[in-house]
Amino acid sequence: MPLKRHSVQWPWQALLAVILLGLATGLWVATKRVNYEWRWERVPQYFAYRAEASQTAPVAGTVRGISTDGAYSRVEIVPEDGGPSVTVAVETDTLKVKAGDPVAEGDDIGAERHWKIGPLTWGLWVTIWISFVSGFIGLIIGLVTGLCRLSPNPTLRGLAVLYIELIRGTPLLVQIFIFYFFIGTVLNLDRIVAGVGALALFVGAYIAEIIRAGIQSIAKGQTEAARSLGMSTTETMIHIVLPQAFKRVLPPLAGQFISLIKDSSLVSVIAITDLTKSGREIITSSFATFEIWFTVALLYLLVTSLLSQLLFWLERRFARSD
Amino acid sequence: MIEVKNLIKVFEGRGQVVRAVDDVSTQVGKGEVVVIIGPSGSGKSTFLRCLNGLEEFDDGRVIIDGIDLTESKTNLNAVRREVGMVFQHFNLFPHKTVLENVTLAQRVVRKRKPAEANDKAMRLLTKVGISEKAGEYPSRLSGGQQQRVAIARALAMDPKVMLFDEPTSALDPEMVGEVLDVMKQLAREGMTMAVVTHEMGFAREVADRVMFMDAGRILEDAPPAEFFTAPREPRAQAFLKQVL
Numbered sequence: 001m002p003l004k005r006h007s008v009q010w011p012w013q014a015l016l017a018v019i020l021l022g023l024a025t026g027l028w029v030a031t032k033r034v035n036y037e038w039r040w041e042r043v044p045q046y047f048a049y050r051a052e053a054s055q056t057a058p059v060a061g062t063v064r065g066i067s068t069d070g071a072y073s074r075v076e077i078v079p080e081d082g083g084p085s086v087t088v089a090v091e092t093d094t095l096k097v098k099a100g101d102p103v104a105e106g107d108d109i110g111a112e113r114h115w116k117i118g119p120l121t122w123g124l125w126v127t128i129w130i131s132f133v134s135g136f137i138g139l140i141i142g143l144v145t146g147l148c149r150l151s152p153n154p155t156l157r158g159l160a161v162l163y164i165e166l167i168r169g170t171p172l173l174v175q176i177f178i179f180y181f182f183i184g185t186v187l188n189l190d191r192i193v194a195g196v197g198a199l200a201l202f203v204g205a206y207i208a209e210i211i212r213a214g215i216q217s218i219a220k221g222q223t224e225a226a227r228s229l230g231m232s233t234t235e236t237m238i239h240i241v242l243p244q245a246f247k248r249v250l251p252p253l254a255g256q257f258i259s260l261i262k263d264s265s266l267v268s269v270i271a272i273t274d275l276t277k278s279g280r281e282i283i284t285s286s287f288a289t290f291e292i293w294f295t296v297a298l299l300y301l302l303v304t305s306l307l308s309q310l311l312f313w314l315e316r317r318f319a320r321s322d
Numbered sequence: 323m324i325e326v327k328n329l330i331k332v333f334e335g336r337g338q339v340v341r342a343v344d345d346v347s348t349q350v351g352k353g354e355v356v357v358i359i360g361p362s363g364s365g366k367s368t369f370l371r372c373l374n375g376l377e378e379f380d381d382g383r384v385i386i387d388g389i390d391l392t393e394s395k396t397n398l399n400a401v402r403r404e405v406g407m408v409f410q411h412f413n414l415f416p417h418k419t420v421l422e423n424v425t426l427a428q429r430v431v432r433k434r435k436p437a438e439a440n441d442k443a444m445r446l447l448t449k450v451g452i453s454e455k456a457g458e459y460p461s462r463l464s465g466g467q468q469q470r471v472a473i474a475r476a477l478a479m480d481p482k483v484m485l486f487d488e489p490t491s492a493l494d495p496e497m498v499g500e501v502l503d504v505m506k507q508l509a510r511e512g513m514t515m516a517v518v519t520h521e522m523g524f525a526r527e528v529a530d531r532v533m534f535m536d537a538g539r540i541l542e543d544a545p546p547a548e549f550f551t552a553p554r555e556p557r558a559q560a561f562l563k564q565v566l
């Protein structure tokens with residue numbers, strides 16, 4: 001192609017718009033056909049809601065007065081036995097007494113509301129920290145295994161190969177079950193520990209292969225130059241090979257971590273309440289099946305795209321020396 | 323300074339056996355400059371790499387400044403820091419700046435303080451005429467500049483011996499001179515050097531001895547005046563005819 005030509009873009013962009021519109025219409029028609037009633041308004045409460053806690057009279061007595069300040073009201077009660085008066089703060093719209101009312105100890109006066117995080121937020125948090133912890137442990141496992149895989153020692157190499165092949169040749173779901181029901185029972189592990197352990201071992205095997213490839217991609221001349229300056233094998237690894245390899249493995253590593261976040265949804269099978277399990281639980285009570293699954297998918301998408309942004313930024317910082 | 327006795331290095335692979343260095347014995351005195359020449363594949367690089375233990379040899383001994391590399395109690399890393407090496411393809415550390423390339427091993431291996439290492443690095447970079455690029459990454463430098471940094475990096479360890487493996491072969495012709503000038507200056511200052519090169523002018527001007535290698539053996543070892551005017555070996559004569 002000798003000359004750079006300015007190809008016309010807009011017909012293709014228009015086509016893209018038409019296709020997307022078509023997909024949206026298809027979705028809409030499909031839900032119409034199954035008579036699905038969308039109830040998006042039910043979703044927000046599963047992120048956070050205001051919990052009501054009823055407030056009762058601490059003593060028997062008479063309500064002397066109520067001072068209302070917007071949404072809050074302070075109820076002043078004079079005890080029967082003549083002690084100093086006590087005040088109870090409640091939400092104005094939940095007030096059940098008026099001035100002059102007699103109250104017995106334990107009578108309902110009203111309720112106080114406060115924000116509580118809902119199951120979706122909680123599940124999202126569990127998914128994030130489980131992924132983070134197992135990713136971190138997996139990174140260490142992967143680094144050690146990757147180095148063992150390249151070690152001149154046949155025992156270390158053999159163990160590394162065995163581990164990698166075992167993990168990569170079996171489904172994660174089966175590994176989680178084995179970890180939970182077998183290893184977990186033998187060592188008496190908590191389900192969370194079992195879940196994180198299974199994920200870390202799983203991702204560690206893949207990271208090991210990424211690290212191995214990264215190290216092998218560094219030219220032999222780099223090691224030779226370092227060794228000829230008198231650096232030991234370890235010093236060469238730390239100062240010369242690993243920093244360069246790390247820069248190279250960043251993109252595949254990013255992909256692996258993104259996969260890990262998605263794969264972590266499988267720990268819901270051993271009753272860890274992560275984002276997926278939360279979604280399933282909410283659906284049994286809310287019947288907003290479609291909305292919840294779409295929301296759950298969106299939340300995963302949000303986390304993974306934030307992560308890929310972060311790694312993209314890291315990658316750019318490392319590209320300084322190119 | 324360098325003593326080599328009956329050195330043998332054999333490469334085995336794909337059913338064929340290559341005797342890359344075949345029973346070589348020689349010596350290089352302190353302050354001597356030895357140039358090694360010979361056709362491609364004659365074992366020059368392999369020989370040079372045996373001198374600092376970068377290549378594990380099969381038989382014979384290499385003694386650097388009285389230390390025998392083959393003895394099991396010898397710490398190879400300790401020997402290597404006394405032997406600087408410059409490669410055909412520079413092999414600078416791309417993730418480190420020029421200055422860091424020169425200071426890294428000083429800090430890690432020689433355990434020098436950052437200020438001391440920086441000082442030394444700047445002096446050497448000035449010496450090879452490239453101090454203004456100290457903060458750059460190697461990828462921004464020309465080949466000649468990179469090779470001069472590589473020489474400074476090796477010198478920073480205060481080596482007793484410098485090995486050069488075709489230091490100018492990967493350079494554009496106009497950059498060969500600047501690297502050779504640095505090497506000539508080193509030779510004048512009394513550095514012990516073993517240089518594999520195809521630069522016959524350099525050999526004539528600087529070398530105390532010229533060694534001609536072929537098929538893993540040193541066939542001729544003579545002062546340049548003698549070697550270039552009246553080579554004894556027929557293969558050396560043929561080689562010289564080709565390159566001169």
Ligand SMILES: Nc1ncnc2c1ncn2[C@@H]1O[C@H](COP(=O)(O)OP(=O)(O)OP(=O)(O)O)[C@@H](O)[C@H]1O
Nearest residue numbers: 333334335340342361362363364365366367368369
């Ligand atoms: N790592 C290796 N594995 C197998 N054979 C090798 C290896 N390195 C070198 N050889 C062989 O050893 C012989 C000597 O190689 P060497 O690189 O020392 O030659 P050279 O004289 O430096 O050549 P050139 O001028 O091309 O650099 C060659 O036949 C080469 O094929």
Ligand SMILES: [Mg+2]
Nearest residue numbers: 366367368488
């Ligand atoms: Mg060579």
